[in-house]
Amino acid sequence: MSALKKADHFNTSLAEEMDSSFQLHSPFVTRRIQLNHASSLPQIGSSVYQCFFEHSSDAMLIADADCKILHVNPAFVAITGYTLEESIGQTPHLLCSGVHSESFYDQLWESLNQKGYWRGELVNKHKNGDAFSIWQRINVIEDNNRQVLYYISAFSDISIIKNTERKLWQMAHLDSLSGLANRALFEQRLLQELFAAKRSGQFGAVIFLDLDDFKKINDCLGHRCGDLLLQEVAKRLQLNLRTEDTVARLGGDEFVILLSGLTHKLDDAEKTAGNVAQKVLNALLEVYLIEDQELQISASLGITLFSTAFDESTEKLLRQADVAMYAAKTEGKSTYCFYHPDMLEQANKRLSIENELRFALQNDQIVLFYQPQYDAARQLLGFEALVRWQHPEKGMISPADFLPVAEETGIIIELGERLLYMACRQLAAWHSQGFKVPHLAINISPVQFTHCNFVDSVNSAMELTGVNPAAIMLEITENLIIKNITEVIEKMRLLKQRGIRFSIDDFGTGYSSLAYLRRMPIDQLKIDRSFVQDITHNENDAAIVNTIIAMAGSLNLDIIAEGVETPEQVAYLADCGCNAFQGYWFSRPLPGAEVLSILDKG
Ligand SMILES: Nc1nc2c(ncn2[C@@H]2O[C@@H]3COP(=O)(O)O[C@H]4[C@@H](O)[C@H](n5cnc6c(=O)[nH]c(N)nc65)O[C@@H]4COP(=O)(O)O[C@H]3[C@H]2O)c(=O)[nH]1
Structure with missing residues (x-):
């Protein structure tokens, strides 16, 4: 803000000035608006602009060169919760949600200073503290000497669009029962990690987890009970893993975990992945209280590691972890196994049987x-x-x-x-x-x-x-x-x-x-x-x-x-x-x- 030069003397009424500016161009398509009283374009009465300003469904604000708000319209009041009186004299910082980084605002100001406008999405804060998303356009109004006179801004509340977008994203990427990532998101993240591992040379691990005898719970206690148990399992998995690890539910009682950036050494990576698997096994073994019933369930885990040396597809890694999980089942369940190529032949035979x-x-x-x-x-x-x-x-x-x-x-x-x-x-x-x-x-x-x-x-x-x-x-x-x-x-x-x-x-x-x-x-x-x-x-x-x-x-x-x-x-x-x-x-x-x-x- 300090970089902005103070506006020249503000000697005409706001309505008159806005009249002049709007005669030139629509404020939302111009790059930089300059007031020009000598314009020979046909005149439209100020009451028309007044009416437009007052009745627009977009929130509008006009600020001086110091960013002090001079005027806001009723839509601004409705969208932000701040009255005209509360807004005047404040800066738009009033609406700052704290969501955006400093570099975001640096880019905004750079655009205003260099191009004379900025447009984009922002998250603002309502007077009641709620965050809401807006689509905002800001234009700089200058005099003939390129001195900033005003900033005019218009924005619309796009929270509904953003919520719909979020819901669509969730439907496409999250498992609706557990709220965990679904297979599509897991594979996306795994692919990213495969590239990252190639660059960094660090090992990562895919852990495939299947609950032991879960079908019995579904068959004997009903699907509702089964669903509640799956939700509890999901919670325990999240609690026992780092936030940067990805946990996904592939469907049924199958979960997968992605551990990344383990170490550069295979032995150490195996040790860490094994420790995580054991921790998960122990956490899942604790008694569950589901609809007043105490339940206990174990899990079998299969682990496969990846790093620069491996040129595997996400599908192949998931299959390897799955095969290792089956080996854990055959070893008596409630345990984990690391993938070994020999297991694949056995698994294929079993699948065909x-x-x-x-x-x-x-x-x-x-x-x-x-x-x-x-x-x-x-x-x-x-x-x-x-x-x-x-x-x-x-x-x-x-x-x-x-x-x-x-x-x-x-x-x-x-x-x-x-x-x-x-x-x-x-x-x-x-x-x-x-x-x-x-x-x-x-x-x-x-x-x-x-x-x-x-x-x-x-x-x-x-x-x-x-x-x-x-x-x-x-x-x-x-x-x-x-x-x-x-x-x-x-x-x-x-x-x-x-x-x-x-x-x-x-x-x-x-x-x-x-x-x-x-x-x-x-x-x-x-x-x-x-x-x-x-x-x-x-x-x-x-x-x-x-x-x-x-x-x-x-x-x-x-x-x-x-x-x-x-x-x-x-x-x-x-x-x-x-x-x-x-x-x-x-x-x-x-x-x-x-x-x-x-x-x-x-
Ligand atoms: N060497 C030798 N073997 C003999 C002799 N007499 C009988 N057997 C074999 O010994 C097994 C006896 O059945 P099992 O101990 O119940 O052991 C059975 C049983 O545990 C299981 N099984 C067989 N049928 C069924 C079934 O319908 N349901 C279930 N759940 N399991 C079955 O498979 C196992 C093997 O069945 P089979 O291959 O039919 O093998 C049978 C039978 O063919 C003998 O003199 N010498």
Whole structure:
């Protein structure tokens, strides 16, 4: 302001002077306005300008060469909240919001001094303290000697436009549920960081985060609860990261974190990224209070690093971090893994199994085989239903090759329900055809058992097929019992009320304790085939089998041995007191149609 020279004597009325200036040009298109009383342009009465000034919807102010406000119009009063009296004598600094930097004002003044005008966007402050955005035009009015006489300014409130712009930007760049960046914004920032890393030589990291078993929360507690949990997770992520780190939600329960400017050394960068990942893991593990319920959830994290040496695309880096996250899931969840190229092949294989498995489910490629169970006198005791995938090109695929993927991806829920229904339907059909099948054992994956819909899905399979529940034996594993004892017992109790029986599969390979077993409403222990295999020439295995049989006797449980392949094994097991067998010695698992040949009517 001090650079501005004081105006010449202000000897005519304001209206008259403005009359003169407006005769020359429109004030908003001229570069520099000079008053020229000798103008020969046609005259318009001052009342017209007065009227224009008073009724304009744009705020207008006129200031003298010292920037002291001489006059403002009613629109100025309406937009800024300052009355005419409050404004006169003040400088436009009255409206300063503090949002703009000193260099912003330097450029404004440079334009006014050199070009005689400035136009642009500004954020001003209303009398009530609220900030509002304006589109402002300022013109310098000079006399014939190029001495500044006045500054005239007009501005319109563009807050609505700016808010709409902001909303549109948010819609395009932010995730509406969590308020975090979305994939598009994340990729933009990642691209910037890739360029920055190339220049600086510093490492950056992309961390892919997926909540463990989040689907269960959504399925069991509802989507509202799931959404609230995701919002809490987002908050914790933001709280535990620096503001310069970018956190984004890609969708569902998938989040990504971008760490930049780590260090120049790979080891140090790995260490820092690992520390951040561990910090995030710990923070997410803390109990959540969602709608008066205490919830706990863990996460699996995958980390990939980038720097000058890497010429990766954003897409590729995200994929690498995703692949590493899957490795963390397979390592038992609630942990983090760094990306390694070997993981990619594994991930591609898993992805193709996942896609093909979904297709197989829809296209009846999933079938059940049935392996008979006998007593020592070869009396049929029942069958175990065993899943097979009849792949059109790859042939018969063993469950060991696709069940882990089905469990990791949650497909096991749909698959398990389907198998349960198919097994019940087959048993009901045998019974209705008059065949004597005392029981059918059905394998239940731990993921399937712990799902909130499990009891309902068993009940609905039984109701839909009309099968006799007393002929159903559900096989669960020891590890399931250890992890969720109370929940497992409750579900077993509900199903036992319907007449269903339970067998502990692969018994002896897990960590069951006698104390647990006593509490469980179990009917049968199944000796794992790894003990049966060497029972005749390995003392340890023989001792374990003897102990299991004794334990079953003392707990009043049935016992069955699986994987029996030789008559010696049958004899040995029978000597120990086991009188139920399943294994290749008796029969391999058979397709449903072949089972008919070994079934008895009666
Ligand atoms: N070496 C040898 N093996 C024998 C012998 N007798 C039976 N087996 C095999 O041993 C496995 C017994 O099933 P499991 O322990 O429940 O172990 C099963 C079970 O845990 C799981 N599984 C199979 N079907 C289903 C299903 O429908 N649902 C679920 N959730 N899991 C299933 O996959 C595992 C493997 O199933 P399969 O490949 O069918 O393998 C079956 C069966 O084919 C024998 O004498 N010698």
